[in-house]
Amino acid sequence: MVKICCIGAGYVGGPTMAVIAFKCPTVEVAVVDISVPRITAWNSDKLPIYEPGLDEVVKKCRGKNLFFSNETEKHVAAADVVFVSVNTPTKTSGLGAGKAADLTYWESAARMIADVSKSSKIVVEKSTVPVKTAEAIEKILTHNSKGIKFQVLSNPEFLSEGTAITDLFNPDRVLIGGREETPGGLKAIQTLKDVYAHWVPHERIICTNLWSAELSKLAANAFLAQRISSVNSISALCEATGANVSQVSSAVGKDSRIGQKFLNASVGFGGSCFQKDILNLVYICECNGLPEVANYWRQVIKINDYQKSRFVNRIVSSMFNTVSGKKIGILGFSFKKDTGDTRETPAIDVCRGLLSDKAQLIIYDPQVPEAQMIKDLSTPKFDWDQPSQNIHIAEDAVKQSVKVVHDAYEAAKDAHAICILTEWDEFKSLDYQKIYNNMPKPAYMFDGRNVADVAKLRQIGFIVYSIGKPLDPWLKDMPSIA
Ligand SMILES: NC(=O)C1=CN([C@@H]2O[C@H](COP(=O)(O)OP(=O)(O)OC[C@H]3O[C@@H](n4cnc5c(N)ncnc54)[C@H](O)[C@@H]3O)[C@@H](O)[C@H]2O)C=CC1
Ligand SMILES: O=C(O)[C@H]1O[C@H](OP(=O)(O)OP(=O)(O)OC[C@H]2O[C@@H](n3ccc(=O)[nH]c3=O)[C@H](O)[C@@H]2O)[C@H](O)[C@@H](O)[C@@H]1O
Secondary structure, three states: OOEEEEEOOOOOHHHHHHHHHHHOOOOEEEEEOOOHHHHHHHOOOOOOOOOOOHHHHHHHHEOOOEEEEOOHHHHHHHOOEEEEOOOOOEOOOOOOOOOOEOOHHHHHHHHHHHHHOOOOEEEEEOOOOOOOHHHHHHHHHHHOOOOOOEEEEEOOOOOOOOOHHHHHHOOOOEEEEEOOOOHHHHHHHHHHHHHHOOOOOHHHEEEEEHHHHHHHHHHHHHHHHHHHHHHHHHHHHHHHHOOOHHHHHHHHHOOOOOOOOOOOOOOOOOOOOHHHHHHHHHHHHHHOOOHHHHHHHHHHHHHHHHHHHHHHHHHHHHOOOOOOOOEEEEEOOOOOOOOOOOOOOHHHHHHHHHHHOOOEEEEEOOOOOHHHHHHHHHOOOOHHHOOOOOOOOOHHHHHHHEEEEOOHHHHHOOOOEEEEOOOOHHHHHOOHHHHHHOOOOOOEEEEOOOOOOHHHHHHHOOEEEEOOOOOOHHHHOOOOOO
16 A cells, blocks of 8 residues: 655645545555644544535545644655645745745755655655755755655646635646656656546646756746736726726637636735745746846736735725725635635735725625634735735734624625625625615725626616726726826
8 A cells, every 4th residue: 555645734735635545545645744733623523724525525534544643753754655745935034035935844844754764755846846946855865865765756736725626636737747867766757647547537647857847836826827917907907998807808718829717807816826936936037047037927926916006096096085984894805715715815905905094894704714814914014025005004903993794794884885805606696785775875896806796786876896897987086096
């Protein structure tokens, strides 16, 4: 029986390993983490992350061929294949701060693998890492190995949060990079291929050299984020000209070379990876003497910041240039629907922008706990990480100006305006007439996700701003400057 151990029981390690265990009953999978609360949660009825379909998969395998444990060293020592799926955030200080990936967690995991191993192992990069990281990992492993042989593979993960289980069950591709030029490398690639071959069609398992696999992951995220910044940049032009961004993106996407997916204009992309991975790409380009390429990708983040600032400015300017003391109902806080994850959610920047203009916020999100929202809104951000207008707000001040509620109607009650910041399905079918009746007039709707039916809301009486849609006469008279 092949034994797999995965270091890091997070959004990637947990679901990925659960699916491997589910699809490969003959493989034993241990997921280990330094965090005791995280492992306790994985072993409980309330898993540490919300992901549709995950509970069922975990319940079917846990205790059979899927184990969650804090006994990191024991499980690593026993494994044939060790996945490393630890976090790789942006460096916050020192060389490359604000751009380079912080590989501290990765390096400590690699050193631990070298320390505890008594048999040969395949070490798999599951985390997203800078291109050439495998070379550094090989050096750490071989210099500390006491004669044990290691093969390093790159097997980046392409799942999206909210659809992780369906993505893992039916991936567009599985990418395995390894030392194709050596027999040991080829054997390691084959071992990992055999694991995925339990359920992924042969033609979707792509094998490349290490550097192509590492770089493909960064490039894929950069391309995806670039599509969103492209459509968001066009949304600003739509508002200025009377074009409708949904019609434009639909017409553009009908071209089979472009395609319809990932062309939804929004208040901006969030999530733990797009910004971090593009910053990392920018840094790698700079280090390789390619400033023009670095600047090209940096612009994707700049447009994203612009889009968030533009949204806040639009709200403030339409409400007579001040939201001071006004109640604003915030619908949605997570970075996308079907997840409770708030990492880099645009809601943080929008809410902080409004708080800095002294608004009172009433926030509702079906999955994000109150403590997480307060923490997110009061944790200082880094210079590279915030649109220009946001300032730091202390926790006490946040608590005084923010109320978290458990229902969309409660968030909208007595509010001067409502902002939709996450596209949760339930926001599409709210009784907006009822909401309107309970708001002071003029009642505003700022839809950052294009989920509301603009015509219907205008008919009810709302002043509506929906990203990239033709503007209300009211908004035209109150131009916002980003
Ligand atoms: N979140 C996502 O949807 C995706 C993330 N990725 C990449 O996967 C990697 C992991 O991301 P997430 O799972 O979101 O991060 P996460 O923060 O949810 O999980 C990482 C886990 O690693 C643990 N950890 C850190 N150092 C450790 C060590 N030395 N020993 C044992 N455990 C350790 C942490 O306690 C944490 O639970 C990142 O590189 C990310 O870029 C890739 C694709 C999708
Ligand atoms: O490396 C990663 O972490 C992952 O990053 C993204 O996945 P994720 O961030 O979970 O979610 P996405 O669906 O990509 O959405 C990211 C952000 O873009 C926004 N978005 C997405 C699509 C769109 O058309 N418009 C738009 O604004 C979403 O609302 C969200 O805030 C990629 O889609 C995954 O392939 C990748 O594995």
